[in-house]
Amino acid sequence: MRFVLAIVAFVVAAVMIVAGIAQRTVFAPPSHIEAATTVSGDPRYVVIDGSVLNAHPGQQTLTVTGAPQGAKQLVAYGRTADVKAWLGDQKYVAVRYQKATGDLATKAVTPKPARSTGTGTSGSTATPTPAATPTPTPSATAGAASSGKTAATTAGPNPAGSDLWLEEFDGTAAQVTRMNIPDDVSVIVASDGQKPAPSNVSVTWPVDSSTPWAFPLIIGGLVLLVIGIALYLWGLYTHRRSRGPRRKSGPKMPKLPKAPKYKPTAMIETTPRGRRSTRRARVILPVALAGALALTGCTAGTNAASTPSKTATPLATEAPDAAGQLPPAVTVPQLERIVKRISESAAQADAKASADLAKERFVGPALELREANYAIRAHKSDEPALPAIPASPIVLSLPQATDTWPRTVAAVIQSPKDAKGNEQAPIALTLVQKTPRDNYQVEYAVSLEPKAKVPNLAPASIGAAVVPPDSKLLELPPEKVAAAYGDILMNGDKSQYASQFNPEGDTLRTQVGADWKAKQKAAVPATASLTFTSQPGSGADVAMATNDSGAIVWTDLQESQILKVVEAGADASAGATAAALSGVASSKTGIQSDFGYQLAFYVPPAGSKEKITLLGFAQGMVAAKQIP
CATH class of the missing domain: 2.60.120 (Jelly Rolls)
Structure with a gap:
């Protein structure tokens, strides 16, 4: 029997080992x-x-x-x-x-061909006309035709x-x-x-080419092989012992006489009989029945406990339907690449002071300020350059939720420390992509105020809606914010809009506000007069919604400083910066200097107790000319 079991183990082990190896070789699935x-x-x-x-x-x-x-x-x-x-x-x-x-x-x-509907959809977006290539030569045309x-x-x-x-x-x-x-x-x-x-x-x-049964089959086959060898050796050992010499038995010993059986008498019988024996039998029977019932009860209890009971079905929580939700204009990794490209392009333009290079990535008020800075630095060597656009890290990203063009994206980038190790204000960018084939361009680039508190915004994975410039759901429509703030810079607390704007943390108001303007007027000699005017700039008003129904508003304000000669024969000095832009160092009529202010505000919703807060700004002279 041991030899039979050994042979069976050998056969099964061989089958298992061969099957395991075949799964890894012959029958291996494609990768x-x-x-x-x-x-x-x-x-x-x-x-x-x-x-x-x-x-x-x-x-x-x-x-x-x-x-x-x-x-x-x-x-x-x-x-x-x-x-x-x-x-x-x-x-x-x-x-x-x-x-x-x-x-x-x-x-x-x-x-x-897309039909222009004027709705700003991707289907109606204007795209650049492809440039024509040179007409192919006859030989090239013939080669193409032959192929x-x-x-x-x-x-x-x-x-x-x-x-x-x-x-x-x-x-x-x-x-x-x-x-x-x-x-x-x-x-x-x-x-x-x-x-x-x-x-x-x-x-x-890729295809799952794993063979989970190959290793167990090979190991199991080896184990059966060892068992078969053990059975075979045991069978040999037992067989050899059974084939040894045997001695014949001698004559049988005579049987011993049987002793008489002992029969106890009734006088010494110890087994109880009668009622006591019946009572003991009755006691033994219930005990046995109780044990059987106890075992039966345990079995029944186990079955009852293992029977599943019905529970309330949990309510399915459905995810919000994203079918009608517009996607964000960019993803965070995509925005990181865009900002890095803008940073590299801006660094090249700043290093060469090239307005043509700046036009690749700047537009609107941001381009106007950079072009003026390049022109001033060309004639005034001590003029500081505008803050560089850092490549990373992006600490805040707010893409527009849209699938059409133009598209708007806002980003706040942490600035590195300066050469002296001092902290610099983060840079907030407003990027605009006009058409699908256009790259994103910087329309506003402002430095955030030290005490600026950005309200809660939508996550970058969802995006925010763009608020119309004439929206009446805000404390002020975005298109009127620049004019209202310009009136505050002119009149200070006497402005009709002073109660709607928060003066705390507004460093621009202390730099060029009403008090500063009054000091500038007082320093002008009697031979000249100094006046200030302000009006909204040519930049687009961009507003993106916040989570509290307010909006972040980027706007452009232009302020003119007019120094006019009022006494015949007197001269008006333009100053080094205005002279670099106008080409006139002094004038007998007067000099007009125009300043551009890129402004970022938080505008609360209509009816809110909060005030409009300046979040950041960028300012500088953008034009100068002689008054005729």
Whole structure:
């Protein structure tokens, strides 16, 4: 029997070991799934929808090859709506996934011309007209025709460096990219808009190739093998012992006589009989029955305790429906990249004092102030430069919740310490993207007040709504805040708006307010007169809602300082700064100097007991001229 068990153990062990090894070798599942296609027709752009990349679970690996110039190939991804808005009227090839075959297929797409509705939607957004490329030579045309491909005769926009992308890869880094994107995000593959996009596209998904039973089968087989060897050795040992010499038994011993059986008499019988014996039997029977019932009771109690009882079904908490919620204009990582690019561009423009470089990333009041500063520094070497735009860290981000253009994003960036180790005020930026193909530009760049308290804002993952300039739901409509604050700078506490603005922590009011203006007028000689006027600047009024139904308002105020000669033969000195902008050191008629104020306010909701508070500002001379 031991030999039979040993043989059975050997057979089962061999089967288990072979099965375990086969799972890791012969029957091992594939480690990935791959789908590929070749794009024909030399398109400028190839778009892969998020549903294609999510055809199989797991992290996607996108491989693109076949670009005319590998150094210029680009792979970027963004929201599907943003990608299509950026493409606009550009033709592209869409990549689809075929479930039946598991391969990729392509389809040429020609977008329909967008009708301008004036609503500011992405469909009606104006996009730059693609620049024309040189007409291809006959030889190039013949080569393209012979290869069966139709080359485009016009170049499209270059997608490289667009602020619209959530992530971007170029050059050799674009050949193999790993990503894990949702269905509402698409990938755009291109070169530089002039050369065709890479023609070979493949997507790879990982497959769970683990074999959880391989190791237990191998270990179990080895254990059975050892058991089989032990059984076999035991069988051999027992068999050898059983084959030893045996001696024959001699004659049997005679049997001993049997002793007579003892029969007790009735006089010495010890076993109780009669009623006592019946009583003992009756006692023994209930005890046995009680024990049986006790055991039965334990079994019944166990079954009752293990029977599940009905409990109240918990109410399902449904997540808020996000179908009608607009997405934020940018994500936090996307904003970090944008701010870093702006910081690098601003540093180059400041170092070269180049207004042309500044125009790449600045617009409106922020550009006006920087252009004036460059012009002043060109003639006045001791003029300080404007505060640099730090690249990081972003301590506050407030994107607009929208899927149309223009888009607005606010960010507060912590400034590094100066050369002496002193703390510097954080910089608050207001960024505006006019069209899908435009990058974000700085419209306002202000330094926050030391005691500024920013109210509660919506998280960056949700975004905030933009408040209309004429909204009456605030203490003051955003379009009237600049004029009201300008009146306070002119008249101080006598202004009709003084009760609506908080004077605490307002350092601009102490620098250029009514008291300062009065001192400037008193210092002017009798041969001249000094007057001040203020009016809203040309910058757009930007307001973004806060959680308490108020708004953060960015506005532009322009103030003119007019020094006029009132006595014949007298001269009016322009001053070094005004002379650098106007080119006139003194005048017999007068000098007008214009100052720009970029202002950021917190405006509480209408009916609130709070006051309008200045959060930050940037100011400087933006123009100067001689009075005729």
